[in-house]
Amino acid sequence: MSIAEYLSPGAASGRQRDYVYLGATRTVCPACHQLVEAIRLLRDGKVYLRRRCPQDGLHEAVISGDAEWFLSSQSYVKPAWVPLEFSTRVQDGCPQDCGLCPDHQQHSCVPIIDITNHCNLNCPICLITNDHDRHMSRDTFAGIIKGLVRKEGTLDTILLFGGEPTLHPDLLGLVDVASRPEIARVSLTTNGIRLAAEPELCGELAKRHVYVNLQFDGLDPAALAQLRGRGDLAATKQRALANLEAAGVPTALMATVVRGVNESCIGECIRLLVEKEFVLSLVIQPAAFTGTGATFAPHDPLQALTIPDVVRLCEEQSAGRLVRSDFHPMPCAHPSCFALTYLLRTDDGFVPLPRFIELERFLRVMTNRAMMSTGDDLEDTMRATIDLLWTSAGQIPDSEKILYALKQALTLMYPVGRGIRERERARIGEGLVKSIYIHAFMDEHTFDVERARKCCTHYALPDGRLIPCCVDNVLHRRRPR
Numbered sequence: 001m002s003i004a005e006y007l008s009p010g011a012a013s014g015r016q017r018d019y020v021y022l023g024a025t026r027t028v029c030p031a032c033h034q035l036v037e038a039i040r041l042l043r044d045g046k047v048y049l050r051r052r053c054p055q056d057g058l059h060e061a062v063i064s065g066d067a068e069w070f071l072s073s074q075s076y077v078k079p080a081w082v083p084l085e086f087s088t089r090v091q092d093g094c095p096q097d098c099g100l101c102p103d104h105q106q107h108s109c110v111p112i113i114d115i116t117n118h119c120n121l122n123c124p125i126c127l128i129t130n131d132h133d134r135h136m137s138r139d140t141f142a143g144i145i146k147g148l149v150r151k152e153g154t155l156d157t158i159l160l161f162g163g164e165p166t167l168h169p170d171l172l173g174l175v176d177v178a179s180r181p182e183i184a185r186v187s188l189t190t191n192g193i194r195l196a197a198e199p200e201l202c203g204e205l206a207k208r209h210v211y212v213n214l215q216f217d218g219l220d221p222a223a224l225a226q227l228r229g230r231g232d233l234a235a236t237k238q239r240a241l242a243n244l245e246a247a248g249v250p251t252a253l254m255a256t257v258v259r260g261v262n263e264s265c266i267g268e269c270i271r272l273l274v275e276k277e278f279v280l281s282l283v284i285q286p287a288a289f290t291g292t293g294a295t296f297a298p299h300d301p302l303q304a305l306t307i308p309d310v311v312r313l314c315e316e317q318s319a320g321r322l323v324r325s326d327f328h329p330m331p332c333a334h335p336s337c338f339a340l341t342y343l344l345r346t347d348d349g350f351v352p353l354p355r356f357i358e359l360e361r362f363l364r365v366m367t368n369r370a371m372m373s374t375g376d377d378l379e380d381t382m383r384a385t386i387d388l389l390w391t392s393a394g395q396i397p398d399s400e401k402i403l404y405a406l407k408q409a410l411t412l413m414y415p416v417g418r419g420i421r422e423r424e425r426a427r428i429g430e431g432l433v434k435s436i437y438i439h440a441f442m443d444e445h446t447f448d449v450e451r452a453r454k455c456c457t458h459y460a461l462p463d464g465r466l467i468p469c470c471v472d473n474v475l476h477r478r479r480p481r
Contacts, residue, residue: 018043019041019042019043019048020041020042020043021039021040021041022039022040022041022042022047023039023040024037024038024039024040025037025038025039025040025049025448025449025450026038026094026448026449027049027051027446027447027448027449028444028447028474028475029051029053029055029056029059029444030059030061030301030443030444030445031053031055031056031059032053032055032056033444033474033475034053034055035095035449036051036052036053036054037051037052038050038051038448039051040063042067042070042071045066045067045068046062046064046065046066046067047062047063047064047067047070048060048061048062048063048302049061049063049445049446049448059301059445060301060302061301061302061304061445061446062301062302062303062304062306063306063336063446063448064306064307064308064336065305065306065308065309066306066308066309066312069307069308069311070308070336073329073335073336074335076328076329076330076331076335081106081107082102082104082106082107083100083107083108083151083152083466084150084151084152084153085150085151086100086101086102086104087099087100087101087151087464087465087466088100088101088465089101089102090102090103094449094452094453095449095452095453095468095471095475098465098466098467098468098471098472099458099465099466099467099468099471100458100465100466103453104453104455104468105453105454106332106333106454106455106456107151107152107456108148108151108152108155108456108457108458108460108466109156109332109333109456109457110156110157110158110159110456110457110458111148111152111155111158111159111458111459111460111466112158112159112161112457112458112459112460112469113136113141113144113158113159113160113161113459113460114136114161114162114163114459115135115136115141115160115161115162115163115165115168115171115174116134116135116136116162116163116164116165116167116168117130117131117132117133117134117162117163118130118132118134118135118162118163118164118167118168119132119162119163119164119167119191120164120167120191120193120194121164121191121193121228121229121230122229122292123227123228123229123292123293124226124227124228124229124292124293124295124296125226125227125228125256125258125287125292125293125296126291126292126293127288127290127291127292127293127441127473128291128292128473128477129291129292129477130162130163135168135169135170136168136174136462138170138173138174138177140462141174141177141178142177143462144460144461144462145158145177145178145180145183147460147464148460149180149182149183151466153182154182154183154184155182155183155184156184156185157183157184157185157186157187157211158178158183158185158186158187158460159187159188159189159213160174160175160178160186160187160188160189161189162189164190164191164193164194165188165189165190166188166190166193166194166195166201167194172204172208175188175205175208175210176208179208179209184426185209185211185426186208186209186210186211187210187211187212187213187252188205188210188211188212188213189212189213189215189254190212190213190214190215191214191215191228192214192215192216192236192237192240192241193236193240195212195214195240195243195244196236196237196239196240196243197239198243199243199246199247202243202244202246202247202249203247205247205249206247206248206249210249211249211250211251211252211280212244212249212250212251212252213251213252213254213283214237214240214241214244214251214252214253214254215228215254215256216237216241216253216254216255216265216269216272217255217256217257217262217265218255218262218264218265218268218269219234219237219238219265219268220234220262220264220265221234223261223262223265226258226261226262227256227258227261227262241272241276244278245276245277245278248278249278250278250280250430251278251279251280252279252280252281252282252283253269253272253273253279253281253282253283254283254285255269255282255283255284255285256285256287257284257285257286257287257305257310257313258287258296258299258305259303259304259305259309260298261298263305263313264317266284266310266313266314266317267316267317267318267319269282269284270282270314270317270318270321270322270436273343273434273436274321274343274349274350274434277431279434280430280434280435281434281435281436281437282434282435282436282437283436283437283438283439284310284314284436284437284438284439285438285439285440285441286304286305286306286307286309286310286438286440287299287304287305288440288441288442288443288446288470288473289301289304289443289444289445290441290442290443290444290473290474291473291477293443294443294444301445301446304445304446306440307329307336307338307339307438307440310339310438311324311327311339311438312324314327314436321349321350322341322352322436325354325355326341326352326354326355327339327340327341327354327436327438328340328341328354330437332456333451333454333455333456333457334450334451334454334455336440336448336451337439337440337451337454337455338437338438338439338440339437339438340435340436340437340438341353341354341435341436342433342434342435343433343434343435343436344405344406344409344432344433345405345431345432345433345434346405347405350434351405353433357381358384379410379413379414383410405432408432409429409432409433412428412432413425413428413429413432441469441470441473442470442473442474443470443473443474444474447470447474451470452468452470452471455468455469455470455471457469459472
């Protein structure tokens with residue numbers, strides 16, 4: 001059946017039901033957290049996950065606010081890469097065998113290391129629950145790094161997380177341990193409170209080429225009070241941004257968005273992305289309601305924001321800069337986990353790459369990576385696109401300025417007669433291309449074993465295991481480590 005047939009008003013006629021069946025999976029009961037069978041179903045233009053727990057009855061949650069987006073996204077599944085080494089064996093089935101076991105269908109693009117569970121906020125929307133009793137030792141951290149290099153060979157990035165990682169008493173020492181040739185970048189996710197108060201810390205991070213992911217949910221005091229428990233954080237976020245800019249720290253904005261609370265912050269985040277040189281990326285996370293956030297109100301699992309809802313908000317709030325067709329599922333993780341676009345800098349603004357690069361080439365430079373490839377695939381894509389723009393002059397809007405920007409990028413990143421290292425090439429590229437990611441974490445209402453099996457974002461544990469983030473957040477964090 002075609003997508004149009006699936007979406008037609010009579011698609012479910014004659015089946016004695018008001019929905020179209022889209023396949024089976026396993027999930028958890030949001031009440032008792034036991035694994036149960038589930039189905040995906042299409043109804044009224046949206047896609048839902050339905051399960052019936054023997055103990056707690058029927059539960060449903062929306063998993064895509066746009067059925068057409070969901071059905072189209074299934075064509076983006078690409079062959080997986082596997083790690084050089086697995087840590088567990090297949091015994092009880094997914095997700096009990098994490099991780100990673102040979103049944104897992106993707107390597108670790110973004111390993112995350114929780115270096116502390118101390119935090120200076122108590123966010124009502126937090127994905128986890130912090131116990132405030134542990135800082136990771138340098139020896140333990142070094143062991144995790146060594147294990148990651150053994151499993152992956154090289155890594156685009158590792159992410160220091162918590163808790164609030166800037167509270168770790170040996171933060172810079174851990175960064176030094178992770179700064180080794182096999183790791184292209186070290187990133188730090190932070191609420192920005194310490195960076196706002198201590199500009200000298202921003203300077204130390206800049207010296208070590210650390211990337212900062214700044215929690216930024218907008219500047220509305222009422223929304224910040226609901227999401228983060230403090231309505232006075234707007235000035236703190238602005239000081240943190242100013243200190244990061246002054247120090248020249250490459251920064252990504254990370255916005256958690258909740259329907260009815262702070263959807264309007266997306267336009268503000270896009271404006272900062274295109275106006276601020278040091279802001280390289282924007283990550284928008286439609287809220288997942290697990291950990292502390294499991295009790296967040298208001299929350300209706302039938303009305304939660306999903307990836308296509310965020311794409312629509314980007315279009316509505318970007319002052320014409322973005323449209324729906326600029327975004328595509330990331331062909332690394334499961335297509336329901338990520339969508340993204342890249343923006344090429346030109347002399348008078350940014351142009352999304354999908355508008356002038358053939359889709360198959362665009363997807364090729366994203367496959368199985370945490371960030372855009374800067375190897376031969378990208379050079380081939382740039383040269384092919386330049387040829388296309390020459391031969392189709394006038395058919396692609398703004399082709400002249402795009403052509404000029406691409407030729408500049410090619411000259412800087414792939415200079416004739418002079419080889420440069422990929423890390424240097426990546427840093428040049430970051431000044432020329434910015435990114436917008438939409439990352440949909442799962443919670444007890446939306447957990448899908450098929451998505452978990454394809455996850456490429458993993459918590460790296462001291463015992464050598466790599467646990468898919470949503471598996472850990474939903475199934476394991478309730479128990480002691």
